[in-house]
Amino acid sequence: MKVTDYFNSAQGRTLLSFEVLPPLKGGSIDTLFQQLDPLMEFKPPFIDVTYHREEFVYKEHPSGHFEKIAIRKRPGTVGICAAIMNRYKVEAVPHLICGGFSREETENALIDLHFLQINNVLALRGDARKFDEKFIAEKDGHEHAVDLVKQIAALKKGIYLDKDIESGTHMDFCIGIAGYPEKHFEAASLKSDLKYTRKKIEAGADYIVTQMFFDNKKFFDYVALCREEGIEVPIVPGIKPITRKYQLNAIPRNFFVDMPDELVRMIQKAKTDEAVVEAGIEWCIYQSVELKKAGVPCIHYYTMSDSAVVRRVAEKVV
Ligand code: FAD
Secondary structure, three states, X not given: XXXXXXXXXXXXXXXXEEEEOOOOXXXXXXXXXXXXXXXXXXXXXXXXXXXXXOEEEEEEOOOOOEEEEEEOOOOOHHHHHHHHHHHHOOEEEEEEEOOOOEHHHHHHHHHHHHHOOOOEEEEEOOOOOOOOOOOOOOOOEOOOHHHHHHHHHHHHOOOOOOOOOOOOOOOOOEEEEEEOOOOOOOOOOHHHHHHHHHHHHHHOOOEEEEOOOOOHHHHHHHHHHHHHOOOOOOEEOEEOOOOOOOHHHHHHHHHOOOOOHHHHHHHHHOOOHHHHHHHHHHHHHHXXXXXXXXXXXXXXXXXXXXXXXXXXXXXXXX
């Protein structure tokens, strides 16, 4: 079933969904199942699985020389999606990015998804690689997520890159995209960011999942602005509980979002690691309850391999 079908059939009920990361290379899928098993009682209609492209690392040789090599630290997104669907009988949503993919490779990846009956996908650009100053598309790859959405939309109509394929199978994907209540860090303004978000919807995207935020007002204002701009699709808030003090600085640095003063005060006041976790959970429950009251279609939790705390939040929200 498509993600948006779940929203439509929920009859105003707020659903809960989760995002997980593939295990580090060398890790076992059992560790992922151990993360997910305790979350299944909340009946998530779908689970997102992130995609991690190759990164450059420097390996030192005995001679003292360093070699720059590209490795993928967290491979396996598509395999994990298939395993999740098989084990839990829920939809899995693979994240598909532009970075590292030519159009041909993207098409082949989508064919794999279609054959595996994975009919939902979150279409993203991806970030610049470490050591690259800005995002660089592959030769014959996509520069922006909108181009990826267009390619998926074409395949939905049976249009393949090879124009000789005449009555090609129509792939029936439901397409999610990213949205940024506090604007994408490269965008000149929230308005200009929204202009491009609207282009992704016009190209065929069906719903938006937001970047994490800690101030619900930012989300409510964002939804209002989207509606003013004519963006009518469901907008799913993505949130996560703070679990460590250093995240007060690391999250704004990595995700370009602000922390509300009250949350900062609560976390700074906490005297022990356990007290920080409790404060983070309390804030996330408060956010979730307010979002649910506002009638959001779904609350999407970024588990970041820490499902035990997300579980503590979810059990107060269902
Ligand atoms: P785009 O929509 O391409 O936008 C990128 C920037 O370009 C924005 O500033 C936008 O305003 C601008 N822009 C857009 N279109 C155009 C255009 N046509 N012309 C000029 N400017 C334009 N990254 C991963 O690597 N793997 C993941 O699994 C992953 N999951 C994510 C999940 C969510 C819910 C979110 C919010 C982000 C995720 N990301 C992931 C991070 C994401 O890849 C980065 O934020 C990336 O920098 C932007 O991706 P995008 O799809 O929003 O890009």
